[in-house]
Amino acid sequence: MSTAWETVIGLEVHIQLNTQSKIFSGSSTAYGAAANSQASAVDLGMPGVLPVINAEVIRKAALFGLAIDAAVAPQSIFARKHYFYPDLPKGYQISQYELPIVSGGHLDVETAALGKRRIGITRAHLEEDAGKSLHEDYAGQTGIDLNRAGTPLIECVSEPEIASAAEAAAYARKLHALVCYLGICDGNMQEGSFRVDANVSVRRRGETTFGTRTETKNLNSFRFLEKAIEYEIERQIDVIEGGGQIVQETRLYDPDTGETRAMRSKEEAHDYRYFPDPDLLPVVIEPAFLDELKSGLPELPDARRARFEQTLALDADSAALLTSTRATADYFEAVLASAGGATPERARLAANWINGELAAALNRDDLAIQASRVAPAQLAGLLLRIEDNTVSGNAAKSVFEGLWQGEADAADAIIEARGLKQITDSSAIEQFVDEVIESNPEQVEQYRSGKTKVLGFLVGQVMKASKGKAKPQDVSRLMQEKLDT
Amino acid sequence: MTDALHRVSVSTLRAGLTAGDFSPAELTAHFLDRIERFDSGLNTLVTRCDEGARRQADAVASQKAEALSGIPLIQKDIFCTEGVRTTCGSRMLDQFIPPYQATSAARLAEAGSVLLGKANMDEFAMGSSNETSYYGPVRNPWDTDRVPGGSSGGSAAAVAAGLAPLATGTDTGGSIRQPAALCGITGLKPTYGRVSRYGMIAFASSLDQAGCFARRAEDCAHMLGRMAGFDPRDSTSVDAPVPDYHGGLPADPGMLKGLKVGLPKEYFADGLVPGTRGCVQAAIDELAGQGAEIVEVTLPNTGLAVPTYYVLAPAEASSNLARFDGVRYGHRCEQPRDLEDLYLRSRAEGFGREVQRRIMIGAYVLSAGYYDAYYLKAQKTRRLIADDFARVFEQVNIIASPTTQSTAFRLGEKLDDPVTMYLNDIYTIPANLAGLPGISVPAGFDQGLPVGLQLLAPWFAEQQLLNVAHAYQLLTDWHLQWPEAYA
Numbered sequence: 001m002s003t004a005w006e007t008v009i010g011l012e013v014h015i016q017l018n019t020q021s022k023i024f025s026g027s028s029t030a031y032g033a034a035a036n037s038q039a040s041a042v043d044l045g046m047p048g049v050l051p052v053i054n055a056e057v058i059r060k061a062a063l064f065g066l067a068i069d070a071a072v073a074p075q076s077i078f079a080r081k082h083y084f085y086p087d088l089p090k091g092y093q094i095s096q097y098e099l100p101i102v103s104g105g106h107l108d109v110e111t112a113a114l115g116k117r118r119i120g121i122t123r124a125h126l127e128e129d130a131g132k133s134l135h136e137d138y139a140g141q142t143g144i145d146l147n148r149a150g151t152p153l154i155e156c157v158s159e160p161e162i163a164s165a166a167e168a169a170a171y172a173r174k175l176h177a178l179v180c181y182l183g184i185c186d187g188n189m190q191e192g193s194f195r196v197d198a199n200v201s202v203r204r205r206g207e208t209t210f211g212t213r214t215e216t217k218n219l220n221s222f223r224f225l226e227k228a229i230e231y232e233i234e235r236q237i238d239v240i241e242g243g244g245q246i247v248q249e250t251r252l253y254d255p256d257t258g259e260t261r262a263m264r265s266k267e268e269a270h271d272y273r274y275f276p277d278p279d280l281l282p283v284v285i286e287p288a289f290l291d292e293l294k295s296g297l298p299e300l301p302d303a304r305r306a307r308f309e310q311t312l313a314l315d316a317d318s319a320a321l322l323t324s325t326r327a328t329a330d331y332f333e334a335v336l337a338s339a340g341g342a343t344p345e346r347a348r349l350a351a352n353w354i355n356g357e358l359a360a361a362l363n364r365d366d367l368a369i370q371a372s373r374v375a376p377a378q379l380a381g382l383l384l385r386i387e388d389n390t391v392s393g394n395a396a397k398s399v400f401e402g403l404w405q406g407e408a409d410a411a412d413a414i415i416e417a418r419g420l421k422q423i424t425d426s427s428a429i430e431q432f433v434d435e436v437i438e439s440n441p442e443q444v445e446q447y448r449s450g451k452t453k454v455l456g457f458l459v460g461q462v463m464k465a466s467k468g469k470a471k472p473q474d475v476s477r478l479m480q481e482k483l484d485t
Numbered sequence: 486m487t488d489a490l491h492r493v494s495v496s497t498l499r500a501g502l503t504a505g506d507f508s509p510a511e512l513t514a515h516f517l518d519r520i521e522r523f524d525s526g527l528n529t530l531v532t533r534c535d536e537g538a539r540r541q542a543d544a545v546a547s548q549k550a551e552a553l554s555g556i557p558l559i560q561k562d563i564f565c566t567e568g569v570r571t572t573c574g575s576r577m578l579d580q581f582i583p584p585y586q587a588t589s590a591a592r593l594a595e596a597g598s599v600l601l602g603k604a605n606m607d608e609f610a611m612g613s614s615n616e617t618s619y620y621g622p623v624r625n626p627w628d629t630d631r632v633p634g635g636s637s638g639g640s641a642a643a644v645a646a647g648l649a650p651l652a653t654g655t656d657t658g659g660s661i662r663q664p665a666a667l668c669g670i671t672g673l674k675p676t677y678g679r680v681s682r683y684g685m686i687a688f689a690s691s692l693d694q695a696g697c698f699a700r701r702a703e704d705c706a707h708m709l710g711r712m713a714g715f716d717p718r719d720s721t722s723v724d725a726p727v728p729d730y731h732g733g734l735p736a737d738p739g740m741l742k743g744l745k746v747g748l749p750k751e752y753f754a755d756g757l758v759p760g761t762r763g764c765v766q767a768a769i770d771e772l773a774g775q776g777a778e779i780v781e782v783t784l785p786n787t788g789l790a791v792p793t794y795y796v797l798a799p800a801e802a803s804s805n806l807a808r809f810d811g812v813r814y815g816h817r818c819e820q821p822r823d824l825e826d827l828y829l830r831s832r833a834e835g836f837g838r839e840v841q842r843r844i845m846i847g848a849y850v851l852s853a854g855y856y857d858a859y860y861l862k863a864q865k866t867r868r869l870i871a872d873d874f875a876r877v878f879e880q881v882n883i884i885a886s887p888t889t890q891s892t893a894f895r896l897g898e899k900l901d902d903p904v905t906m907y908l909n910d911i912y913t914i915p916a917n918l919a920g921l922p923g924i925s926v927p928a929g930f931d932q933g934l935p936v937g938l939q940l941l942a943p944w945f946a947e948q949q950l951l952n953v954a955h956a957y958q959l960l961t962d963w964h965l966q967w968p969e970a971y972a
Binding site: 091 | 563564565571573578581583584585587682683684685686687689690691717718719720721800801803804806807808809810812813814824828848851852853856860
């Protein structure tokens with residue numbers, strides 16, 4: 001990107017709250033049920049039925065407010081937002097307008113280019129999700145599935161303070177991790193539990209007024225978010241540099257082409273005719289309730305990361321990776337607990353295995369860490385055998401693979417069954433060393449004539465002969481002693 | 486005795502059932518016969534439930550006897566009744582059969598009452614004459630060339646003609662009290678929040694309140710006792726204990742002694758027809774004669790009530806009626822060309838003129854640029870009106886006034902003049918804006934047409950309201966007069 005240009009980004013994130021039932025009805029919020037099987041009279045907007053607020057929704061929204069260091073309103077108001085669409089059963093969406101439940105918070109995000117920056121959060125309000133319009137499979141007609149109608153959402157609106165696509169992705173990742181830490185959202189982006197709208201504008205560096213913005217809607221992966229914003233920035237700069245003007249409009253990102261395209265312009269925008277919903281009382285949050293929530297707040301990602309760095313002496317990158325999701329950090333701590341406690345050495349070992357071998361396996365099989373085929377206690381069992389030198393690093397990898405494939409429940413059983421225990425008896429190793437010296441006179445001669453690099457080959461031969469069970473350090477020491485005498 | 490079953494009180498009917506003088510089936514048959522005989526001339530019912538009523542009456546015999554068990558009643562067609570068509574007086578819901586029951590209807594059904602039918606009403610409760618119904622106007626039993634009032638006109642006319650001892654209604658701006666007055670019966674609108682709104686098709690959510698019609702205040706006491714109470718499905722219903730309203734009624738009019746009755750001077754000003762004024766004055770003299778202390782009071786913001794109401798009620802209505810889009814239920818136009826055509830034609834065909842008028846007014850006052858000037862301003866004046874009442878109730882126990890400015894008008898007389906029609910509710914609307922309970926009781930006749938006395942009480946003082954109304958009815962027999970053809 002040309003350095004003559006500056007980017008201004010604001011994100012609106014729809015966070016689906018993981019309550020059992022919907023925001024204003026008792027229907028289940030479970031994903032993937034048969035169409036309209038989870039739509040009650042209230043969700044269908046039948047005549048005469050009334051919404052009743054789900055108290056758990058209020059609790060989760062307040063928890064979110066506390067976690068982003070925002071003000072949780074002592075009184076917030078639900079309002080009706082009117083527009084006609086077939087998947088909006090009442091002809092209005094119950095949302096919050098003038099008095100949202102959360103206002104004025106922030107997130108600290110870090111990127112390579114811009115470093116650590118604080119991004120303001122303007123507000124976060126509660127609203128109900130709409131249903132889904134299904135345009136395929138109905139022979140030119142549209143099917144309506146109202147299972148999602150009434151699912152509780154927080155819409156979290158950032159200040160227009162994000163300065164790059166990478167920073168937008170970092171912000172979204174941070175927010176995603178936070179809501180998962182808080183246990184208020186399942187974080188499943190494929191199922192739409194966390195959807196991002198990106199408001200993007202550009203201006204020449206030094207200008208103080210904002211350029212005209214576009215809004216790219218419903219980005220459901222961090223990668224798409226970053227790519228869509230990158231595309232949009234370039235597009236807008238091209239338009240302006242080519243003498244054109246940016247049109248304020250809603251755009252859609254096409255992951256196949258990597259481009260955004262116009263969906264509807266501002267001229268077609270609705271007058272939503274907001275007014276306070278007379279069916280619902282103001283949401284009142286007492287200070288005592290907030291105090292109770294505060295004391296029950298889980299350790300948040302930034303604090304946990306700092307603790308990993310300070311008390312476990314992990315390096316910054318490892319700590320950041322481990323705390324990127326609550327589940328990963330929980331896994332890490334479970335491994336340490338199972339291994340009988342944390343020492344800096346063990347913490348480093350566990351971190352390397354989780355961020356390395358385990359992450360690769362999860363990635364290969366497309367699994368979340370919660371669904372890992374190797375449980376924390378199993379990994380702990382393996383790490384203990386590495387610590388006490390029972391297995392070599394290479395052998396440990398094959399033990400891990402065995403655990404992953406369900407060969408046995410415990411590392412010890414696999415080590416035993418495969419005979420992977422390292423040979424620590426030096427007379428046994430000595431025997432292998434003697435055999436290798438005997439059968440490789442040429443290499444021995446080379447070594448003795450000063451070409452000591454050949455040692456590696458000789459040690460390798462011993463390792464091969466011992467089927468990897470000898471400890472390489474021991475082999476190397478013995479071999480040198482024998483050759484040097 | 487059985488040929489006069491429509492003339493006696495609910496307590497008397499209940500005693501007759503208990504004594505075995507007649508069976509629930511015979512009682513129900515009596516009213517079904519009367520409906521068969523008289524309703525074609527009055528058009529009080531949209532849907533008759535003869536078969537269901539007989540079945541319910543047969544089932545009552547084995548039930549534990551309580552005040553309403555075996556007692557027939559009519560539901561205004563705004564209350565959703567499970568498995569029974571509920572039209573709200575609109576073509577939009579001509580075929581609508583709810584799969585659920587309004588809470589208040591469910592409570593009355595659980596009490597053992599027998600549903601005779603669903604009462605005609607102004608479309609979506611928008612009207613003061615019952616002429617906006619898709620099912621045609623209801624006629625006033627006292628003069629079938631005249632309107633019964635509205636919007637609960639079918640309910641009021643049915644009780645006035647003895648087609649049912651009891652009926653439900655809803656009151657958003659006077660829709661119970663005004664037809665009660667025009668039909669010469671008793672109509673009670675409880676405090677906002679006293680009766681659940683769940684399953685009651687919404688007109689203006691912050692004003693709508695379910696209530697009841699009967700000849701006698703004591704019968705309303707029986708009915709309210711069953712309808713009232715907190716409902717977890719209605720956030721605006723109030724969690725306050727429900728007294729035994731009937732058990733709390735006075736045995737004699739002695740309670741009127743020392744009662745402070747306020748007469749708001751704004752309710753006796755220009756526009757009040759002399760004949761109506763005379764009846765109301767006589768009723769007040771009757772109360773004074775029993776030792777009530779009559780005090781003139783002022784509700785200075787009364788003049789703001791009708792304009793305030795005609796901003797807020799249409800605003801809420803335009804929103805509440807957005808769900809009738811032809812997509813999931815209700816009227817859908819033939820062969821829609823596209824989505825917009827589906828919306829436009831379904832709604833244009835499904836809604837009548839008055840409903841369309843109010844939707845347009847409502848959408849206008851809520852639209853960007855007008856919201857502050859109309860909706861927000863109206864919320865402020867609404868507060869002023871409520872404050873007026875709060876101040877007056879520091880001085881008096883109850884407010885008495887005419888229910889309407891005049892007696893029932895002729896069919897068609899005001900239909901083309903909405904503003905005159907709207908002004909019909911000038912004495913009833915303020916109580917809705919303030920959320921207060923009110924009752925209209927028969928207080929005489931002007932040229933053969935009934936006149937109503939309106940009583941208003943402080944929030945949740947329904948017992949006091951019923952007590953004063955009952956005491957008045959112990960002293961008078963206006964409520965026991967019958968239109969000759971239906972006696």
